[in-house]
Amino acid sequence: QKEVEQNSGPLSVPEGAIASLNCTYSDRGSQSFFWYRQYSGKSPELIMSIYSNGDKEDGRFTAQLNKASQYVSLLIRDSQPSDSATYLCAVRYGRRYSTLTFGKGTMLLVSP
Amino acid sequence: GAGVSQSPSNKVTEKGKDVELRCDPISGHTALYWYRQSLGQGLEFLIYFQGNSAPDKSGLPSDRFSAERTGGSVSTLTIQRTQQEDSAVYLCASSGPGQGAYNEQFFGPGTRLTVL
Numbered sequence: 001q002k003e004v005e006q007n008s009g010p011l012s013v014p015e016g017a018i019a020s021l022n023c024t025y026s027d028r029g030s031q032s033f034f035w036y037r038q039y040s041g042k043s044p045e046l047i048m049s050i051y052s053n054g055d056k057e058d059g060r061f062t063a064q065l066n067k068a069s070q071y072v073s074l075l076i077r078d079s080q081p082s083d084s085a086t087y088l089c090a091v092r093y094g095r096r097y098s099t100l101t102f103g104k105g106t107m108l109l110v111s112p
Numbered sequence: 113g114a115g116v117s118q119s120p121s122n123k124v125t126e127k128g129k130d131v132e133l134r135c136d137p138i139s140g141h142t143a144l145y146w147y148r149q150s151l152g153q154g155l156e157f158l159i160y161f162q163g164n165s166a167p168d169k170s171g172l173p174s175d176r177f178s179a180e181r182t183g184g185s186v187s188t189l190t191i192q193r194t195q196q197e198d199s200a201v202y203l204c205a206s207s208g209p210g211q212g213a214y215n216e217q218f219f220g221p222g223t224r225l226t227v228l
Contacts, residue, residue, distance in 0.1 A: 032214050043203055043219040044155070051214055088155070090217075099145060099168065100217060104154035 002027045004091050006103035014111055019076040021106050023089030026070070033065060033072045034100065036088040044088055048074065079110045114139065116220035118204050124226045125194055133189045133223045137206030144187050145207075145217060146179060148200040155203065161187060194227045201225070 003026040013019045021035075032051045036044035050056045050063040050072065062075040072091075076083055086105040093101065117136045125131050137144045146158040157171040161181045172178070176195075181187040191198055201222045207215040 034216065036219075043201075043222045046216055046218060049214070049216055090155075099157050099160050099171075100155075101157070102147075102155040 004103040009107040012109045019079045021074040024071045025091045032092045034090040035074045038086045118220040130192045135187045135204030141206035141208035143207045145205045147203045150200040
């Protein structure tokens with residue numbers, strides 16, 4: 001059973017702080033990793049993708065991947081109330097199989 | 113460009129009725145996926161189409177669920193004899209072109225299905 005685990009939260013941070021969201025996965029054969037943001041009542045929106053060990057930065061977002069430890073994280077710098085949402089971690093296993101396995105998401109609450 | 117579109121946005125039906133949900137993927141995307149998300153739950157994979165290959169139906173929860181994709185574009189998810197536990201948001205995503213581990217999936221707005 002391929003699993004993706006996330007702390008359900010909520011993770012509460014004050015405006016301007018760094019929010020750190022973590023995700024672990026069970027299959028060492030995982031190829032690619034994605035972070036989606038989902039506002040209440042809306043569909044998931046792709047924020048970041050990462051494929052290689054290390055950090056990948058895009059604006060206020062940084063994705064970090066450590067394949068040896070089987071975890072991927074998302075850092076949000078200068079958090080804003082508009083970042084309040086559920087963040088979904090998704091993992092793709094293997095090159096041929098394009099389906100994603102999703103974690104249940106971490107709810108982030110950014111207080112003004 | 114246009115994103116993934118789904119219709120209807122909301123569907124209320126009575127237990128035992130059949131429903132059809134439609135997905136129109138991003139132009140040029142060869143892969144199309146159906147997921148469902150029940151209240152407070154994660155996304156559950158249902159079915160995956162890639163080009164002209166046989167679909168991956170491994171996520172369909174029962175034989176009441178089926179899907180087809182016509183002309184490599186629009187897809188229809190059909191649920192026969194709906195049950196109350198089928199109530200969920202049904203999400204469609206597409207990716208491509210081609211098939212690869214790094215293809216990013218983009219979601220449509222979803223169809224909220226309520227079975228009374």
